[in-house]
Each structure stands twice: as structure tokens, then as C-alpha cells.
Amino acid sequence: MNYLWIALGSALGGMARHAVGTWTLAQWGAGFPWGTLIVNVAGSFVIGAVASSAQINEEAKLFLAVGLCGGFTTFSAFSVQTLNLIEAGAWPAAAFNIVGSVVICLIAVWLGAQVMR
Numbered sequence: 084m085n086y087l088w089i090a091l092g093s094a095l096g097g098m099a100r101h102a103v104g105t106w107t108l109a110q111w112g113a114g115f116p117w118g119t120l121i122v123n124v125a126g127s128f129v130i131g132a133v134a135s136s137a138q139i140n141e142e143a144k145l146f147l148a149v150g151l152c153g154g155f156t157t158f159s160a161f162s163v164q165t166l167n168l169i170e171a172g173a174w175p176a177a178a179f180n181i182v183g184s185v186v187i188c189l190i191a192v193w194l195g196a197q198v199m200r
Contacts, residue, residue: 088146092154096152105118123156148163
């Protein structure tokens with residue numbers, strides 16, 4: 084049943100991401116990826132609230148955090164995992180996660196683009 088909740092949340096999150104992207108493109112054009120920034124910030128806020136709440140049961144957390152936020156933005160998972168490292172005092176690991184995720188992912192996307200070109 085957990086996978087069903089995750090799948091439903093992912094579908095809704097993906098549709099919401101598309102809606103936000105379409106709306107921001109119509110509002111402000113393609114000069115800056117406002118839609119991506121908005122979903123990343125909103126998803127990070129939601130996953131932080133969900134992950135920290137003792138009042139939300141595990142099925143709801145799977146639906147909201149893994150499904151909805153995962154479909155809406157994978158950046159939210161990165162954000163909460165980095166916060167967990169910081170709160171655990173694992174500053175070197177948190178710094179590596181931040182710098183490594185940005186730099187390594189930019190290199191990976193460039194490499195993927197080069198392979199396909």
C-alpha cells in the first residue's frame with residue numbers, strides 16, 4: 084500500500100510542477116527559471132515541515148515527502164538530507180553534499196548533453 088501512496092503523490096507532484104512551470108513561464112517569460120526556483124523552495128519547505136512533524140503518520144509522510152515532494156522536486160530531498168547532516172554536526176559531509184551535488188550534477192548534465200550531441 085505504501086507504493087500506492089508514493090505513486091499517487093508523485094503523480095500529483097509532477098502535475099503540480101508542470102502547472103507552476105507553465106504559469107511562471109506565462110507570467111515572467113523564459114529569461115530565468117522561476118518555476119524551478121519556486122518548486123524547489125516550496126518543496127523544501129513542505130518536506131522540512133513533514134519530516135519534522137511528529138503528528139503526521141508514516142503513510143502520510145510517504146505520500147507527502149517521498150511522493151508529492153519527490154514528484155514536485157527532488158531538490159527537497161537534497162535539502163532535508165543536508166539539513167539532517169548539519170543538525171547532526173556533520174559539517175564536512177553537508178558541505179560535500181552541497182558542493183558535490185551542484186558541481187557533480189552540472190558536470191553530469193554537461194556530459195549527458197555531450198554524449199547525445
